[in-house]
Each structure stands twice: as structure tokens, then as C-alpha cells.
Amino acid sequence: MIPKFRAWNKYKKKMIEWEDLTISKDADDDELLVWTGGFVSSVIIGAILMQSTGLHDKNGKEIYEGDIVNIQFVVWDFEGETEKEYKNAAIYFDTYGSQLSVPSFYIKDEYGVRLLSELAFYDENIEIIGNIHEHPELLVEDGE
Structure with missing residues (x-):
């Protein structure tokens, strides 16, 4: 099984689903980069990742x-x-x-x-x- 995740943006109070999530971890432990079309579409500070069961x-x-x-x-x-x-x-x-x-x-x-x-x-x-x-x-x- 390939692990799947979704992310909760606790500041925007918005869920980012797996289909919309291409992520990379920056050096800063509190930042999550969301990529869309080869470009960083948003930086989520304080992201909460949730794994699929x-x-x-x-x-x-x-x-x-x-x-x-x-x-x-x-x-x-x-x-x-x-x-x-x-x-x-x-x-x-x-x-x-x-x-x-x-x-x-x-x-x-x-x-x-x-x-x-x-x-x-x-x-x-x-x-x-x-x-x-x-x-x-x-x-x-x-x-x-």
C-alpha cells in the first residue's frame, strides 16, 4: 500500500485532500510546501498531516x-x-x-x-x- 496523506491548514481552516497534495518538507520543521503544476502553490505553516488507514x-x-x-x-x-x-x-x-x-x-x-x-x-x-x-x-x- 502506498501511504496517502491529507493536510489540515490550521490557520486557513482548510483541508487539502490527497488528490490536490504534492508535498515536500522544507528545512523548517513547521512548513509544508504544496506543489501545483511544478510551482509552489502554497506554504502551509503549522500543517497537520493525517495518514490514510x-x-x-x-x-x-x-x-x-x-x-x-x-x-x-x-x-x-x-x-x-x-x-x-x-x-x-x-x-x-x-x-x-x-x-x-x-x-x-x-x-x-x-x-x-x-x-x-x-x-x-x-x-x-x-x-x-x-x-x-x-x-x-x-x-x-x-x-x-
């Missing part, structure tokens, strides 16, 4: 780190199967307590943190409803 939601939209999703899935235990749902859960890339400190994609909501790969086969039940930068009001805080 490689998964798509039920509408065919690619899921990126920072997306806010709803997921319906089934849990099996000794009492049978139970339908569960993550609502307004955010996708993160981190090492969240991994014993091997291996970075991975996680889903986090008011119930806690779970590996996204555990839910990957429910992709037909995943729906992107926004992202943490453009729609922070969709996030559910712990304990709500």
Missing part, C-alpha cells in the same frame, strides 16, 4: 486519521452475539499502551480505545460523519 467507509470514502466515524458491529461471547455501536468515535494513529510500542490506528470514543484493525471487517458498517479539525463539536468527551 487504507480502509473505506460504507459510502466508499477513504478513512483518514482524524476522521470521526460511527461503526456498528457484533460482539460474540458466551451468551451469544450482541450488536454494539461506536458513535462519534475518532480515528487516531498512536502507540496507545501497546506492549511493543508499535504504532497503529486506533478508534477512541467515550468507552475507551480499541484497535481499528479489530473492526476492519465491519467496513460496510463504518460511516464517516466528519473530522476532528472541521467538526470538533461531534466528538464525545469521556464520561458524557
